[in-house]
Amino acid sequence: MKGRTGATFASPITLSRQWLTGVTFPPERPLINVSQAAPVAPPPAAMLDEMARIVREDPDAHRYGPDLGLPALRAALAARWQQIHGGTVTAAQVAITSGANQAYCSATAMLCAEGDAVILPSPWYFNHRMWNDIAGIDTIALHTGDDLIPDVAAAAALITPRTRAIVLVTPNNPGGVEYPRAVVHAFYALAKARGIALILDETYRDFDSRNAPAHGLFVEEDWDQTLIHIYSFSKAYHIPGHRIGALASSPARLDEVEKFIDSVTICPSQLGQRAALWGLTNLDGWLADERAEILSRRAAVIAGFAPLAAQGWKLLGCGAYFAYVEHPFAMPSDTLAQRLVQEAGVLMLPGTMFTPPGDASGQRQLRIAFANVDTDGIAALFKRLLSYQP
Structure with missing residues (x-):
């Protein structure tokens, strides 16, 4: 083949x-x-009850919805990021995707042409490497040591004119390590200085052991010109089969992401989005x-x-x-x-x-x-x- x-x-x-x-x-x-x-x-019983109610009573849950997700969910997630990290995040800077994997695929499809390069710390999340291969994106391995923490100077040495992004996953999959706040900010500064994107995948952020915010990137001026933030509702609310993730970046980038989503899934799951919105509102405890x-x-x-x-x-x-x-x-x-x-x-x-x-x-x-x-x-x-x- x-x-x-x-x-x-x-x-x-x-x-x-x-x-x-x-x-x-x-x-x-x-x-x-x-x-x-x-x-x-x-999911918890109360969420299951709400999902059953939605299936029976909300006809819109069975129809196409907006490509970039339910406006109410986009607004609620933007408010949550502001609450946690400070700074300014608006609904227009948030897209809902069919899982965090689609968030990554759409982000790199928006950033990269075939033959461009993305830096992945190794060991890496295998689906990131798989998608890069499929899309014709060159994966540049940023090898980590025994502490599994990527080094910003080593990353800087790997950047070429073909490089479009550096990817960080924290808490890390597969390594489990939580990247120190200073490391995340150093990578953001590097990406901004070199005119490339920092894709920060926080799929597991709800299980970070630190009580303080893991970073303050949303406080940075014009953060959406450099940062592409990825999140997943799957782990938080036990709904991986409903495929609901999120991506935050600039509205102009999301216009391009919308093309990808419309070509692949048209829209995220309507039931899953409604469940995620209900979870954000009711399940903090x-x-x-x-x-x-x-x-x-x-x-x-x-x-x-x-x-x-x-x-x-x-x-x-x-x-x-x-x-x-x-x-x-x-x-x-x-x-x-x-x-x-x-x-x-x-x-x-x-x-x-x-x-x-x-x-x-x-x-x-x-x-x-x-x-x-x-x-x-x-x-x-x-x-x-x-x-x-x-």
Whole structure:
């Protein structure tokens, strides 16, 4: 096949699911699945009731809506960003998208022609790399060290006349690390000085462990000329199947984004948008409890890791939904990940899925997505890893 999709690799989630084929998991050792970050629990009961009411009573929920999203949701999200970060954010600077993935795809489609370049810190979120490949965008790897924090000077050295954007994901997927405020602002200053965009993906911002705002970029003068901000409602309200994300930037850029959305989905899900708006209005307390639970799981990972560290494992990053680890075994991580399914009943993704082909660090790394396992499940996972001998 010669289509654009042939330029990229198979979906890591789909590929890893194939490792389960033909494998049985006895009752005393059920599968521990820490491969995917999307919440599997349904939304809270009150939201489900509201969604059922909308389905029955709101005929507009079944029709096309505005390409850039419901005006009320755009306004509510703009107000939320102002409340959290300060500065000025207007509804005209916010677009609602069919998930955060579409926000990224539409942003890069607006910024880049085929052959242009985007800088991604490595390890990276694999769907960002996949879309770049499909769109003919050159992915420039910004390698990070053991702390998984990208270096702004190293990024500056990678910028060429073809570079259109630098991408940061914080809290990070796959690394879990929370980028320090000073780092985010330094990357913004670099992007502004070099006339490129900073795409800041905060899909997991609701589960940041810091109580202070992670950045103050919306306070910057003319922030929308440099910053493209991405957010997802999927994690916050357990509605990943309804595909509701958001993108914030200048109205002129959103005019271009609108062309992409109209050509792909026409509009975001009407039901999902109404659910997200209801969540923004009614679920702050519930979301605070969700954050507290995720932070308790993060603490359980950090507190329980010492025995693994004694066996040579390294915890490179931990936050939001993820822990990113280095394994001690003399085999590449993609081989180890498949063997862990068969021999330990554990499904996780290898670092090779988040790094350039042949990258030595990816061969030693694994991502643990712990959002769907409680503290007892984390303890059981670590027990299996401790006892595993290839």
